[in-house]
Amino acid sequence: MAILKCSDVTMSYESVNVFEHLSFKLERGDYLCILGENGSGKSTLIKGLLGLLKTSAGKIEYSDGLVKSEIGYLPQQSPVQRDFPASVYEVVLSGTLNRKSLSPFYSKREKKKADDNLERLSIKHLKNSCYRDLSGGQQQRVLLARALCATKSLLLLDEPVTGLDPVVSAEFYELINNINKKDNITIIMVSHDVKQSIECATHILHLENKTCFFGTVDDYKKSSISNQFINIR
Amino acid sequence: MDYSINQMLSFEFMQRALIVGIPVALCAALLGVSLILKRYSMIGDGLSHVGFGALALAAALNLAPLQVSIPIVIISAFFLLRISRNSKINGDGAIAIVSSSALAIGIVVTSITGGLNTDLYSYLFGSILALSSKDVVLSLVLCSIVLFIYVFFYNKIFSVTFDENFSLATGTNAKAYNMVIALLTALTVVLGMQIMGTLLISSLIIFPGLTAMRVFKSYKSVVISAAIQSVFCVVTGLILSFYLQTATGATIVCVNLVCFIIFSIVGFIKER
Numbered sequence: 001m002a003i004l005k006c007s008d009v010t011m012s013y014e015s016v017n018v019f020e021h022l023s024f025k026l027e028r029g030d031y032l033c034i035l036g037e038n039g040s041g042k043s044t045l046i047k048g049l050l051g052l053l054k055t056s057a058g059k060i061e062y063s064d065g066l067v068k069s070e071i072g073y074l075p076q077q078s079p080v081q082r083d084f085p086a087s088v089y090e091v092v093l094s095g096t097l098n099r100k101s102l103s104p105f106y107s108k109r110e111k112k113k114a115d116d117n118l119e120r121l122s123i124k125h126l127k128n129s130c131y132r133d134l135s136g137g138q139q140q141r142v143l144l145a146r147a148l149c150a151t152k153s154l155l156l157l158d159e160p161v162t163g164l165d166p167v168v169s170a171e172f173y174e175l176i177n178n179i180n181k182k183d184n185i186t187i188i189m190v191s192h193d194v195k196q197s198i199e200c201a202t203h204i205l206h207l208e209n210k211t212c213f214f215g216t217v218d219d220y221k222k223s224s225i226s227n228q229f230i231n232i233r
Numbered sequence: 234m235d236y237s238i239n240q241m242l243s244f245e246f247m248q249r250a251l252i253v254g255i256p257v258a259l260c261a262a263l264l265g266v267s268l269i270l271k272r273y274s275m276i277g278d279g280l281s282h283v284g285f286g287a288l289a290l291a292a293a294l295n296l297a298p299l300q301v302s303i304p305i306v307i308i309s310a311f312f313l314l315r316i317s318r319n320s321k322i323n324g325d326g327a328i329a330i331v332s333s334s335a336l337a338i339g340i341v342v343t344s345i346t347g348g349l350n351t352d353l354y355s356y357l358f359g360s361i362l363a364l365s366s367k368d369v370v371l372s373l374v375l376c377s378i379v380l381f382i383y384v385f386f387y388n389k390i391f392s393v394t395f396d397e398n399f400s401l402a403t404g405t406n407a408k409a410y411n412m413v414i415a416l417l418t419a420l421t422v423v424l425g426m427q428i429m430g431t432l433l434i435s436s437l438i439i440f441p442g443l444t445a446m447r448v449f450k451s452y453k454s455v456v457i458s459a460a461i462q463s464v465f466c467v468v469t470g471l472i473l474s475f476y477l478q479t480a481t482g483a484t485i486v487c488v489n490l491v492c493f494i495i496f497s498i499v500g501f502i503k504e505r
Contacts, residue, residue, distance in 0.1 A: 050402035073402040084270055084395055087451035094392040098403040104385045130450035150403045 002063060003028045003154065003186055004049070009058035011041065011048050017056070018044045019207050024214040026203070028153065031180045031187045033197035036207035042190040043076075045207070046158050049188065062154075070099075072151030072185075074143050076158050086131045088142050092118060095149030110149075117145040121175060137168035144175065155179065157189040169193075173200060241475055249369050250361035250481070254428055254467045256376035260421040261434075262441035262463035263383050266456050267394045267414055269442045275328045276313055276415075278435035280422040282332035282339075283309040285431040288356050289339035293346040298356070299371055303423050309335075310419035314411060336431075359430030359482030361471070372424045379417045386413060391452055428467075429482040440489040441466070447493070447500035462492055 002025040009022045018041035026032055034042050047053040049060060050073060072095070095117075096110040118124045121141045126134065131142060140160055147155055157176070161169040177200050180187045191197050197204060204220040206213040213223055241247055268274055284306050291301035309331065316327040343353055355363040383390070393400050393410040400407040418438075425434045441463035445455045470485030477484070 052398060052401055071403055073399055075396065075398050075402075085446050085450050085452055085455045086391075086395060087453075090391065090452050091395065094388065094395060095403075097389060097392050097400070098405055104387060106388065128451075133450070146399070150399075156402075 002026060003030075004188075005059075005061045005063065006049075007059045007061070009048065009060060010056050011044050011053065012056045013041075013044055019212060022058070022207075022212050022214075024203075024205060026186060026188070028186055029180070029184045030203055031177075031201045032189070032203045032205055033201040034188065034190045034205045034207065035192075035194060035197060040207040042207060043158055045205075046156055046188070046190055049156060070151055070153055072147035072149075072155040074140070074147045074155070074157040074160050076162065077139070077143075083132055087127070088118070088123065088129050088131055088134070089114065089127045091131050091142055092145045092149060095146035098150050113149055114145070117148045120148070121145050135168075137164050137172065140164065140172060141175070144172075148179070151185065154186045154188070157187070159190050159192065161193070176200070236476075238472075241472070246362050246364065247471070247475060249364045249366070250428060250471055251468065253364060253369055253372045253424070254361075254471055255464055256373065256380070257421065257425045257428065258437065258441075258463040258467040259460050260376055260379045260383070260417070261425055261437045262459040263380075263456060264414065264418050264421055265438040265440075265442040265463075266445070266452075266459055267390055268418060269439060269446075270394050271414075273314075274435070274439050275325065276310070277418060277422055277438040279313055279328040279332035280306050280310055280419055281426055281431045281434045283335040284423050284426050285353075285356060286335035286339035286342075288426075289342045289353060292353055293342050299368060299423065302426075303375075303420065306423050307416060307419040310415040311412065314415045355430070356426060357431050358480055359426070359428050359433060361428055361481050364427060368427060372427070375420050375424055379420055382413065382417060386410065390414065395452075429485065433482040433486050436486045436489060437463070437467075440486070440493060444489070444493045444496045447496040448503065466492055 005025040007023050010020045011018050011022075022045070034045060036042050044053060048055055050071065092114045093106055093110065096106065096113055115124070118127055121144060123138065123141050123145065126138060126142070131139065134142065144160070147157075155176075160176070161172055164172065173196055176187060176189070179185050180200075187201075189197075189201075198217055198221065201217055203216055204213070206220070213220065215223070242251075265277075268276060284302050287302035287305040288298050290296075290305075291298045294301075313328060313331060339353075354360075389400075389405060389410055390413070392405060393407045393414075397407050397411075400410075421438070422434055425437050429437050441459035442455065444462060445458040449455045449458050466488045467485055470488040471481060473479070473488065474481040474484035
């Protein structure tokens with residue numbers, strides 16, 4: 001059964017359509033990479049999937065028992081976050097908030113969840129460090145840990161390795177790969193990195209000039225759109 | 234003046250000033266941290282000018298000052314928050330327009346109805362002598378409400394401040410919490426204006442948070458340090474202004490400035 005289904009979705013930005021008639025669906029455990037040039041609507045689509053922007057036509061449906069409070073999200077970093085005084089633990093814990101009731105304080109279960117995710121991304125030793133003093137790669141791991149606290153089934157990432165050096169990027173992709181394979185969490189990732197996407201993903205969504213390609217990685221390799229795109233790079 | 238501390242505390246106006254000043258200082262510091270980090274520092278300033286306009290209106294119509302200004306300032310807080318995020322005028326510009334217009338309207342109204350009287354003068358520069366016992370009770374009640382709501386939503390306010398999109402995307406009602414922050418700020422500004430005056434209240438909100446951020450690195454430690462230091466500055470400022478016979482609000486700001494410089498130096502040394 002599909003976990004996410006987009007039917008004939010059109011989204012626009014300031015009344016100009018960014019992309020039109022996009023349809024695709026994902027099963028639990030899929031790994032989707034969204035490719036495309038700047039301005040092709042990748043981030044817009046992510047915002048649509050998250051419900052931050054409205055679609056101008058078509059429908060985005062979550063099913064298979066997935067509700068909004070089970071989505072994890074790793075945003076592009078904003079300048080505000082970079083100088084925010086917060087400990088790593090505080091940031092990661094805040095990921096558990098979406099499933100909290102009204103109770104104002106964190107329970108033992110939530111603290112354990114945060115601890116587990118710190119461990120899983122091997123940043124436990126940074127627990128009490130200040131978030132803004134960390135390197136870019138470490139900061140992304142912290143935000144990933146927070147996103148993992150918020151989800152058990154679907155993780156959306158918006159260009160997670162922007163600004164990271166190749167070695168750190170590779171490590172980060174490896175982490176995401178593990179989360180997908182071992183924990184069976186569905187991944188949707190916006191990426192600039194075609195090579196990496198083809199290696200790790202199960203499906204590719206390519207947005208370009210209002211037309212879109214959606215299919216498995218193998219289909220994508222054979223398609224004309226990928227040839228153009230790969231050759232340009 | 235050679236009054237002892239005991240004698241100083243036996244003055245009713247000093248008691249009132251302390252009873253109102255301490256909880257207002259707490260509220261201002263707590264909210265200040267969020268406002269600074271959300272880049273809303275100037276909203277406090279804008280609201281205080283709106284508060285002045287409202288007070289001038291209240292004085293002209295012979296109405297109770299706090300009861301008139303509180304709802305007006307709350308409405309403007311929501312309004313400012315809205316335009317500072319989704320309009321063609323950017324946030325800074327919007328706040329500048331609103332605050333100077335409100336101040337101007339206030340001044341026009343006062344000049345029509347007979348010039349600046351003592352009440353308005355004291356709201357402009359702050360005065361502890363103007364506090365009535367009714368004001369004290371109202372301030373205490375409102376401050377307790379602000380503190381209670383802040384503590385209750387502490388974690389959510391953190392999350393919304395740190396990353397609004399993440400909160401929204403994962404199903405937290407970020408907009409509602411922004412409204413909560415705006416509401417609490419509006420209340421704090423109106424209450425703080427009594428002591429600090431329109432022109433200086435925003436420093437009560439901004440200084441403690443900024444000072445704490447020089448040295449402390451986690452959100453919780455920043456919040457706690459800002460709260461303690463804000464109360465310390467208000468109490469010290471009140472006492473100093475009593476002995477030196479200086480304007481209360483201005484003295485409090487000067488104490489805050491000294492704290493800020495000390496913390497900056499400590500932070501600088503710690504970094505090295």
